[in-house]
Amino acid sequence: MSTTEMKLVVVGAAGRMGQTLIRMVHGMDGVRLHAAVERPGSPFIGRDAGEIAGLGPIGIAVTDKPLEAFVEAEGVLDFTSPAGTVEFAGLAAQARIVHVIGTTGCGADDDAKIRAAARHARIVKSGNMSLGVNLLGVLTEKAARALGPAGWDIEILEMHHKHKVDAPSGTALLLGEAAAKGRSIALSENSVRVRDGHTGARPQGAIGFATLRGGSVIGEHSVILAGEGEQVTLSHSATDRSIFARGAVTAALWARDQKPGFYSMLDVLGLD
Numbered sequence: 001m002s003t004t005e006m007k008l009v010v011v012g013a014a015g016r017m018g019q020t021l022i023r024m025v026h027g028m029d030g031v032r033l034h035a036a037v038e039r040p041g042s043p044f045i046g047r048d049a050g051e052i053a054g055l056g057p058i059g060i061a062v063t064d065k066p067l068e069a070f071v072e073a074e075g076v077l078d079f080t081s082p083a084g085t086v087e088f089a090g091l092a093a094q095a096r097i098v099h100v101i102g103t104t105g106c107g108a109d110d111d112a113k114i115r116a117a118a119r120h121a122r123i124v125k126s127g128n129m130s131l132g133v134n135l136l137g138v139l140t141e142k143a144a145r146a147l148g149p150a151g152w153d154i155e156i157l158e159m160h161h162k163h164k165v166d167a168p169s170g171t172a173l174l175l176g177e178a179a180a181k182g183r184s185i186a187l188s189e190n191s192v193r194v195r196d197g198h199t200g201a202r203p204q205g206a207i208g209f210a211t212l213r214g215g216s217v218i219g220e221h222s223v224i225l226a227g228e229g230e231q232v233t234l235s236h237s238a239t240d241r242s243i244f245a246r247g248a249v250t251a252a253l254w255a256r257d258q259k260p261g262f263y264s265m266l267d268v269l270g271l272d
């Protein structure tokens, strides 16, 4: 068990999650902000990370040199974009450090590269870092298993702020995977992600997704289990982004003492 403060780098430091992470790392025991990174050409390069996050100056200027930041650090907190995350995973592997990935919308090629980086980096990746959503995933798996493969239809509904660029959300997909696991089926072969026009009747056993976007909603997710004459809804509401940042820092501290590999928040939280 490590006893010194863990030195963490926040990438995407000026983003919604980047700023939340800087405030969380600044206020938490056992961790210290080592560096803050944005892409070359960003107007935030050279500015004080604390000022951007609303803390006032903390003496850490935002840099566009991630590898220089990583080699002297122990972990990186990454809520950026799929392309950024693939690049940062390679650099975290070179630096042999922890890489906590909250970025959503990664494709199969991105995920293959991230898993390759996990030969040398300790990577924790999850579509949602909050305790509540990971508990909801466990409950969804149990409910899907208990209700059996047919008879009850599963629909996953999510709503997020108008700036979100990927759909369905990483959380919706995490919940879909949990439902599929409970039913012992592959989500990729049993999901309906879009409906429009004359769709025909609902395929039996499908897991459906519906996406809403608008305003400043941080994250709303419902798993609707629809039977004949009755319906069960399991849901989670995020009211503050600090739930994701707290989970990410918890994951970094946990991964510090693990072997290189690819882990999820279920491993971190002991829920698997």
Ligand SMILES: NC(=O)C1=CN([C@@H]2O[C@H](COP(=O)(O)OP(=O)(O)OC[C@H]3O[C@@H](n4cnc5c(N)ncnc54)[C@H](OP(=O)(O)O)[C@@H]3O)[C@@H](O)[C@H]2O)C=CC1
Pocket: 011, 012, 013, 014, 015, 016, 017, 018, 037, 038, 039, 042, 079, 080, 081, 083, 084, 085, 101, 102, 103, 104, 105, 126, 127, 128, 129, 130, 170, 244
């Ligand atoms: N797993 C979880 O618990 C959560 C996951 N998320 C996910 O985190 C991601 C970020 O969300 P959010 O903070 O709202 O988004 P923002 O757009 O507010 O922030 C993203 C930041 O990352 C920067 N960035 C993107 N690509 C790169 C790159 N290649 N190199 C360096 N910096 C880069 C952006 O810079 P620029 O503006 O220049 O592109 C921006 O500053 C999304 O994928 C979102 O779904 C969000 C909340 C919780």
Ligand SMILES: O=C(O)C1=N[C@H](C(=O)O)C[C@H](O)C1
Pocket: 104, 127, 128, 160, 164, 168, 169, 170, 171, 172, 218, 219, 220, 238
């Ligand atoms: O983009 C967001 O904001 C969020 N993204 C994650 C997702 O795609 O599920 C997690 C959270 O819901 C907020």
